[in-house]
Amino acid sequence: MKHLMTAVVTLAASVLGNLASGQDVGLPAPMDDKYCMTCHGAVGQGNVGVQAPRIAGMESWYLKRQLENFRAGIRGTHPDDEQGLAMQPMAARLTDQSIGDLIEWVGSFDYIPTTATIEGDASRGRQAYTRCASCHGDQGQGNETFGAPALAGQNDWYLVTQLRNFKAGYRGNSPNDQYGAMMVSMANSLTNDQAILNVVSYINTLGR
Amino acid sequence: MINSVTRRDFLSLLGAYGGTSALIQAGTALGLMPQPGQAAELSLARAGASGRRVAILGSGVSGLAVAWELTKAGYDCTVLEASHRPGGRVFTVRSGTVIDELGNYQRCEFDNEPHLYFNAGAARIPSNHSTVLGYCRELGVDLEIFVNESMRAWVQDDNFNGGRPVRNADFHTNMHGFLAEMLAKSLSAGQLDEEFSEAEMEALLRIIRNLGDLNEDMLFEGSFRAGYASGGFLDHGTKHAMIAFRELLKTRLAAGLMVTTDVGTGAGPVLMQPVGGMDRIPYAFANRLADRIRFRSAVKSVQVSDHGVEIAYERDGSRETLQADYCFNCIPSHLMTGIPNNFPSDYLDALKYIRRGEAYKAAFQARQRFWEDEGIYAGITWVNSPIQQIWYPPHGIHKQKGVILAAYDFGGGMYYTKMTQEQRIEELLRHGEKVHPDYRQLVEKPVTIAWHRMNNMLGCAARWQRSRDGWSAEEEAMYHRLQQPVNGRHWMMGDQISQHSAWMESALQSAHFALADMDQRVRAAAL
Numbered sequence: 001m002k003h004l005m006t007a008v009v010t011l012a013a014s015v016l017g018n019l020a021s022g023q024d025v026g027l028p029a030p031m032d033d034k035y036c037m038t039c040h041g042a043v044g045q046g047n048v049g050v051q052a053p054r055i056a057g058m059e060s061w062y063l064k065r066q067l068e069n070f071r072a073g074i075r076g077t078h079p080d081d082e083q084g085l086a087m088q089p090m091a092a093r094l095t096d097q098s099i100g101d102l103i104e105w106v107g108s109f110d111y112i113p114t115t116a117t118i119e120g121d122a123s124r125g126r127q128a129y130t131r132c133a134s135c136h137g138d139q140g141q142g143n144e145t146f147g148a149p150a151l152a153g154q155n156d157w158y159l160v161t162q163l164r165n166f167k168a169g170y171r172g173n174s175p176n177d178q179y180g181a182m183m184v185s186m187a188n189s190l191t192n193d194q195a196i197l198n199v200v201s202y203i204n205t206l207g208r
Numbered sequence: 209m210i211n212s213v214t215r216r217d218f219l220s221l222l223g224a225y226g227g228t229s230a231l232i233q234a235g236t237a238l239g240l241m242p243q244p245g246q247a248a249e250l251s252l253a254r255a256g257a258s259g260r261r262v263a264i265l266g267s268g269v270s271g272l273a274v275a276w277e278l279t280k281a282g283y284d285c286t287v288l289e290a291s292h293r294p295g296g297r298v299f300t301v302r303s304g305t306v307i308d309e310l311g312n313y314q315r316c317e318f319d320n321e322p323h324l325y326f327n328a329g330a331a332r333i334p335s336n337h338s339t340v341l342g343y344c345r346e347l348g349v350d351l352e353i354f355v356n357e358s359m360r361a362w363v364q365d366d367n368f369n370g371g372r373p374v375r376n377a378d379f380h381t382n383m384h385g386f387l388a389e390m391l392a393k394s395l396s397a398g399q400l401d402e403e404f405s406e407a408e409m410e411a412l413l414r415i416i417r418n419l420g421d422l423n424e425d426m427l428f429e430g431s432f433r434a435g436y437a438s439g440g441f442l443d444h445g446t447k448h449a450m451i452a453f454r455e456l457l458k459t460r461l462a463a464g465l466m467v468t469t470d471v472g473t474g475a476g477p478v479l480m481q482p483v484g485g486m487d488r489i490p491y492a493f494a495n496r497l498a499d500r501i502r503f504r505s506a507v508k509s510v511q512v513s514d515h516g517v518e519i520a521y522e523r524d525g526s527r528e529t530l531q532a533d534y535c536f537n538c539i540p541s542h543l544m545t546g547i548p549n550n551f552p553s554d555y556l557d558a559l560k561y562i563r564r565g566e567a568y569k570a571a572f573q574a575r576q577r578f579w580e581d582e583g584i585y586a587g588i589t590w591v592n593s594p595i596q597q598i599w600y601p602p603h604g605i606h607k608q609k610g611v612i613l614a615a616y617d618f619g620g621g622m623y624y625t626k627m628t629q630e631q632r633i634e635e636l637l638r639h640g641e642k643v644h645p646d647y648r649q650l651v652e653k654p655v656t657i658a659w660h661r662m663n664n665m666l667g668c669a670a671r672w673q674r675s676r677d678g679w680s681a682e683e684e685a686m687y688h689r690l691q692q693p694v695n696g697r698h699w700m701m702g703d704q705i706s707q708h709s710a711w712m713e714s715a716l717q718s719a720h721f722a723l724a725d726m727d728q729r730v731r732a733a734a735l
């Protein structure tokens with residue numbers, strides 16, 4: 001690494017004149033897999049501008065499974081899964097070791113509350129949510145036993161995308177995706193887009 | 209076919225052209241058009257004893273220009289830049305350059321020679337982009353001509369001419385010939401007599417005849433303008449075979465090809481590029497700003513108060529803060545929405561509204577400048593496949609090696625972005641060899657640039673418009689909201705805060721707009 005750095009600085013000096021003699025120009029912070037925040041928001045709170053959800057405060061077991069699923073192409077490979085396709089190559093290069101490091105690192109981020117961005121009928125959503133609560137918990141707090149992550153406090157626009165993706169077969173369709181498969185029939189029980197907006201509006205009220 | 213060009217169509221066509229040119233003339237006469245080579249005059253008041261600290265977020269050309277102007281005016285400027293380099297979307301790739309694509313880190317393997325570089329972002333400067341040219345003059349950035357169109361370059365479309373490439377010159381002479389023939393026929397049908405005097409008719413017919421290189425009977429039968437099929441120097445030349453009009457209509461590229469000399473700026477076909485790479489511009493600023501720029505310093509929070517702006521940023525893993533009296537921000541809107549801030553909700557909503565572009569470029573080093581053997585020394589080959597364009601940048605003429613642009617999709621780009629590096633390269637070769645048969649053997653050392661994935665950028669030109677019909681009233685309002693500062697302290701800028709994104713000129717004019725606004729407030733406060 002050190003060697004590479006020197007090479008680049010010398011080169012920059014020859015091509016670009018005096019700037020490189022300053023201390024600031026060098027390689028980008030070595031690509032140590034911690035570039036998640038460019039997409040996931042400056043403090044991992046999620047960024048609607050890039051459609052990348054909150055990862056700060058995420059359960060480590062769920063984070064691990066998703067990184068592994070993306071890496072294995074179980075998630076994020078359907079050609080119409082716009083957002084999943086953005087994430088998949090980020091995980092494709094991770095090793096078990098770096099996934100371990102990432103979990104520890106991401107685990108150190110403070111949870112930051114999200115704000116509601118969608119509109120739906122939360123009281124109708126509440127009824128629909130009774131079916132979800134058995135796995136995701138009354139308060140949307142998640143349940144490791146069922147492998148179901150917390151929903152409360154996740155970016156609402158992201159939850160909507162995921163429910164649409166489960167329905168459309170972009171997620172949960174791989175034969176190796178046993179947890180995703182559990183969600184497909186659940187998502188299908190939300191018969192239309194309004195039902196999705198309603199249930200997510202209700203999840204918004206659960207807070208965190 | 210010919211009857212279908214009705215007199216009414218023809219007249220309305222003339223009317224349309226008349227209207228436009230009349231408009232341009234009036235514009236110049238009234239002094240509305242900027243004159244080339246001069247940056248719009250900024251006369252900033254000198255900084256006072258207090259209120260001198262300025263934070264500039266992002267070292268895009270707009271950020272650099274603001275830092276430079278305010279430094280000259282006596283302000284104490286600090287530029288925070290997340291990347292290891294200045295310039296943002298002005299990015300030149302040469303031997304050793306790191307291409308910081310998320311998930312696809314590359315290091316350019318080109319030979320280390322001054323002419324072997326590739327402008328992976330901005331690449332051409334139209335001669336009426338006076339703010340850009342003004343800075344090139346002021347900062348001593350040498351320019352050379354960049355030629356956008358070569359009649360020797362190719363047109364290739366699997367649906368046209370059996371997929372075999374055709375010279376641009378052949379395409380143009382045939383197209384002009386047939387169009388002129390149609391025009392001549394509709395005129396000689398006598399229907400336009402009432403509209404034009406005899407002298408005008410004569411002039412018009414002469415123009416049409418010359419436009420298409422028609423024979424005395426006003427028919428097109430090929431033209432030497434496409435060059436010679438054989439001879440032409442020691443022996444009489446022979447004409448290239450004609451291409452059937454119907455065949456020309458088969459390629460979707462046809463309409464665009466008729467106007468490729470320009471890039472929609474009224475300045476083509478002669479454009480400009482800095483000698484040695486477009487990044488000469490950001491580095492010229494950066495060298496003057498020296499340690500006022502903090503690289504690898506990613507902004508993590510922006511809090512605006514009535515008295516100033518507090519910025520938190522992360523540098524080498526530690527969190528720092530910067531207190532400033534004023535803040536100018538060119539961080540891409542879609543990244544700014546992921547940075548904690550206390551912007552008013554209408555301002556934030558406007559930032560969230562803007563969508564990010566997708567542009568994709570790729571290049572190879574060529575073992576030999578094979579295009580020169582085909583008589584091509586500059587310009588663009590147009591291809592109806594995802595690579596869309598092949599460029600032959602003119603720098604390094606007659607040297608052994610060169611750099612060839614292997615793909616440029618400005619509007620889209622996700623086709624390539626979604627692929628692995630190996631898949632991208634194979635696609636570049638597969639489509640490129642339809643134009644240059646030995647392409648695969650002649651090119652090496654690929655670099656691919658998917659702007660949608662570039663670290664700290666994640667996009668290309670900001671997209672404001674949702675509808676093809678132009679800007680809606682809401683969009684206009686949001687744009688004007690973002691032109692205004694927060695609390696008179698924080699300005700968004702860059703080509704994203706313009707109505708013509710994807711030009712450095714727009715980024716710089718947006719910077720000047722923000723500066724002028726700040727200056728006005730500073731002067732008012734001093735009264």
Ligand SMILES: Cc1cc2nc3c(=O)[nH]c(=O)nc-3n(C[C@H](O)[C@H](O)[C@H](O)COP(=O)(O)OP(=O)(O)OC[C@H]3O[C@@H](n4cnc5c(N)ncnc54)[C@H](O)[C@@H]3O)c2cc1C
Pocket residue numbers: 265266267268269270271288289290291294295296297298328329330331332333505506507508538539540543547567568569659663664665668669701702703704709710711712713715
């Ligand atoms: C493929 C392509 C072709 C183009 N062709 C041309 C052309 O031929 N001619 C032309 O004039 N223009 C062209 N453009 C457009 C031109 O490059 C842009 O308009 C111009 O460079 C934009 O400058 P900007 O000041 O808006 O900032 P940008 O270049 O967008 O810079 C933003 C800066 O913010 C930094 N940043 C991001 N996040 C943070 C953070 N958290 N903290 C600190 N810094 C951060 C980035 O690293 C970057 O340096 C092209 C662009 C592309 C992509």
